[in-house]
Amino acid sequence: MPSSAMPASRTDLDQQPPAAITAAGLRKSYGDKTVLDGIDLHIPAGSVFALLGPNGAGKTTAVKILSTLVSADGGTARVAGHDLAADPQSVRAAIGVTGQFSAVDGLITGEENMLLMADLHHLPRREGRRVAAELLERFDLADAATKPASTYSGGMKRRLDIAMTLVGTPSIIFLDEPTTGLDPRSRQNMWQIVRELVAGGTTVFLTTQYLEEADELADRVAVLNDGRIAAHGTAEELKRLVPGGHVRLRFTDPTAYRSAASALRDVTRHDEALALQLPSDGSQRDLRAVLDRLDAAGVEADELTVHTPDLDDVFFALTGGTTVPHQAEEASR
Structure with missing residues (x-):
């Protein structure tokens, strides 16, 4: 290669954001059921990545593996620069997880839930109170902070759940179907929270069954089907994979x-x-x-x-038996 081409290549590489999550050949089975059949991922830092798929496709299993909750049967992964298998403790220190089901304790107040998380992160008492107060204010929960969490609406509980996740200032957040069961206004509020997190440099790994949600939020989208990544790319790239445009x-x-x-x-x-x-x-x-x-x-x-077709068309084409052109392989690269 001519030397004149080398600086441009280095510049291009330098401008690429570092990867927050990489995975190669991740596999997981439960008995005779193969849930993940060798998936590869590359998620740039400071972006939103959406993993789509039908029920039972393996989305939650992927989240559990990458967040150290379960072990993979094969493959390798790095999360926040740490090897998932060799250094799980450093991975846990860098991430936050909000699962499908709220981790909020309804028997105590919103503030007490926040302070409990601060204790779990070993924050000094004064620091914990400061962080809790700031997050409750940020998520519009300050007025309800002294009320039992059991009295909160679904949207309020979800906001509290994410606020609790942020106590440890994670650089990567896993949101496993965070808006399931929320009304449209609460869902819009949650989308705005995700946008604000990413604007602040946080990486968000999102699983969802709402195709509009992925279209609205995600920089890149992957469709998981039968344990494999059927295709991935930007939402616009995926929409061009199916006929009808x-x-x-x-x-x-x-x-x-x-x-x-x-x-x-x-x-x-x-x-x-x-x-x-x-x-x-x-x-x-x-x-x-x-x-x-x-x-x-x-x-x-x-x-x-x-x-152009929307993500609903892409989803059904990739998971419902409709033939997808060979360009799917191109979008996956």
Whole structure:
């Protein structure tokens, strides 16, 4: 390689965020049931990673392994720079976990729950009270701090659960289906909390069955099916894996409409609406090809819209038996 190319390559590498979590070939079985069948992960620090999959796909098992709650049967992983098998104590010191079921003790107050976590993290009493008060205020729980947690709404309990997780200032947080059972407003509040955590540099590993949630929050998404990663990439990359994407062109001039219909291939006409629809993966290259053909014909559309499948379509295609094109392998790289 010419020496002139080396500085650029080094710069590119330096600009890449360090990995918060890496895994290679993670395997786990319970009896004859293989839950994880050799999964690989690379999650940059300061990002949101969403793991999707149907019930029983192995999402919670992956969280349990990476958070040291259970041991893998095979494979390797590093979490926050620490080897999962060789140094689990350092991994535990760097992470926080909020499971599907709240860890909140309903018999004591919100403040007492927070102080209990401070004690578990061996914070000095004064420091523990300061951290507890700050987090209760941050999560809009200060007014309810002296009330029994059993009186809290579902959204309040979830916020308290995450606040308790943050007592130890973890650099990585595992959120295992954190909004299950929450009403839409509470779910939106939880999304905002996740965004704020990531803006502060925290890495979030999210499992969810709400496809909209992954679409809203995640920098990268992986779909787990039958113990394997079926595909992963950005939400937009995954949406391009399934058929159904198209470009819709609308015209106000009937002459321009007819000229465009003649210039374009594989087009579906909607004569009454003066609209044309043609298959597209939504990529820049695909759109440029459409626009180039229109330019060559001297035609300009009044409106161009791109329609791509959503994550629901991706989820069903990858887990429900629908054939997915070979591009899935490309998005996984």
